[in-house]
Amino acid sequence: MNQIRHNGKNIxxxxxxxxVENRAFHFGDGFFESIRVVNGRIVFFQNHYQRILDTCKALRIDIPPELTPDSLEEEINLLVSTNEIAQGGRVRLTIFRKSTGYYLPQSNQMDYVIEAYPIEDNFFKLNEQGCTVDIYPDVRKDVNMFSMYKTLNCSLYIMASMYANERGIDDSLIQNNRGTIIEGTSTNLFLVSNGVLYTPSLDEGCIAGTMRMNIINIALENEIKVYECSLNPQNLLVADEIFLSNAIKGIEWISSYRTKRYFNDMSKELTRFLNKFVAETEG
Incomplete structure (x- = not known):
C-alpha cells in the first residue's frame, strides 16, 4: 500500500x-518541490533544499530546527524505500503554513507532506517525439518577488495547460507582463542558436528551476556558452532548437512552434551530459 509522510509520520x-482549516486549501498559503529519484535515491537534493530555504524565507514560513537538510533527505529516501521505488521515481514535497486565521495567519509554523511515486524511466530520457507549443494569449505572468517560487497559486499554469489541450498541442509558453516569453506550464525554457544556449533570466519572472540551474552549470562545464536574457516570439522563429526542462523530465525537446520546425542535437547532447553527471555524482 502506497504511503505518504505528514510531519515525519507515515500514513x-x-x-x-x-x-478543512488547512491554509493550503483555504488560501494557497505554501509551495511545493518536485524531486527526481534515480536508482531509488533522490538526486540534486542540496539544490532543492536551498530553494526550500529561499522560499520559506520569502513566504515567512518557519522551518523547525529539527528539520535539517540531512533529516529531510533521510525522511524522503525512507518514503521512497517504503513505497518500493528501486529505480526511477518522483517526489512531491508540499510545505504550507500550519496556522489558523484568515489572510493574517496566527503563526508561521510549518506543516509538510511528502509523496513518492514510481515512474517508468530510471535516468533522464529525451522524448522521442518532439513537443508542439504555442504562446498562451489570455493571461500574462506578473513579475514580482514571488515569481520565481513554486507557490500553490497555480491558476495561470492550469489555464495555460487547458489552452494547450483544447488546441491539440503539447504545451503553452507563458509570457510575462512585459510581453517576453519566460517558461512553459511546468518547465523552464531554453533556445539554441548557432550552438549557444539562451534562457530567460530570473529577472524576467520565470521559475527558479533546479534543473534550469543544473543545465546551465553542465553546459558551461562542457564549454557551451549560455546567456540569460529576454526572449520574444521573434527569437523563437529564428532559433535552431528549443527545449524545456524540469526536475522530473530533465530535458524535453520542442519539434514545432506554429509553422517553425526545430532540431534536437543540443537536447540530445545535454541529456547525455546530465545523465553522466547524475551517474558520477548522484546515482
Missing part, C-alpha cells in the same frame, strides 16, 4: 485526509 495514502 497510508488511502487513509490521508484534509483538515
Amino acid at each position: 497510508p495514502l488511502s487513509a490521508a485526509s484534509l483538515i
Whole structure:
C-alpha cells in the first residue's frame, strides 16, 4: 500500500485526509518541490533544499530546527524505500503554513507532506517525439518577488495547460507582463542558436528551476556558452532548437512552434551530459 509522510509520520495514502482549516486549501498559503529519484535515491537534493530555504524565507514560513537538510533527505529516501521505488521515481514535497486565521495567519509554523511515486524511466530520457507549443494569449505572468517560487497559486499554469489541450498541442509558453516569453506550464525554457544556449533570466519572472540551474552549470562545464536574457516570439522563429526542462523530465525537446520546425542535437547532447553527471555524482 502506497504511503505518504505528514510531519515525519507515515500514513497510508488511502487513509490521508484534509483538515478543512488547512491554509493550503483555504488560501494557497505554501509551495511545493518536485524531486527526481534515480536508482531509488533522490538526486540534486542540496539544490532543492536551498530553494526550500529561499522560499520559506520569502513566504515567512518557519522551518523547525529539527528539520535539517540531512533529516529531510533521510525522511524522503525512507518514503521512497517504503513505497518500493528501486529505480526511477518522483517526489512531491508540499510545505504550507500550519496556522489558523484568515489572510493574517496566527503563526508561521510549518506543516509538510511528502509523496513518492514510481515512474517508468530510471535516468533522464529525451522524448522521442518532439513537443508542439504555442504562446498562451489570455493571461500574462506578473513579475514580482514571488515569481520565481513554486507557490500553490497555480491558476495561470492550469489555464495555460487547458489552452494547450483544447488546441491539440503539447504545451503553452507563458509570457510575462512585459510581453517576453519566460517558461512553459511546468518547465523552464531554453533556445539554441548557432550552438549557444539562451534562457530567460530570473529577472524576467520565470521559475527558479533546479534543473534550469543544473543545465546551465553542465553546459558551461562542457564549454557551451549560455546567456540569460529576454526572449520574444521573434527569437523563437529564428532559433535552431528549443527545449524545456524540469526536475522530473530533465530535458524535453520542442519539434514545432506554429509553422517553425526545430532540431534536437543540443537536447540530445545535454541529456547525455546530465545523465553522466547524475551517474558520477548522484546515482
